[in-house]
Amino acid sequence: MARSLVLVLVLYxxxxxxxxxxxxxxxxxxxxxxxxxxxxxxFLVFAAAYFRFLRxx
Numbered sequence: 001m002a003r004s005l006v007l008v009l010v011l012y013x014x015x016x017x018x019x020x021x022x023x024x025x026x027x028x029x030x031x032x033x034x035x036x037x038x039x040x041x042x043f044l045v046f047a048a049a050y051f052r053f054l055r056x057x
């Protein structure tokens with residue numbers, strides 16, 4: 001059980017990182033503040049989804 005949870009969390013973090021890097025390269029290459037704001041927003045969405053669906057009660 002614990003191994004599968006670790007695997008899910010590792011995949012979750014890898015997907016989040018891939019989305020952040022993809023959005024950075026596709027849309028915000030030379031815009032620091034917009035890029036930072038979008039990265040924080042993406043992180044907050046992933047954090048909210050983690051606390052809603054993946055965290056154990």
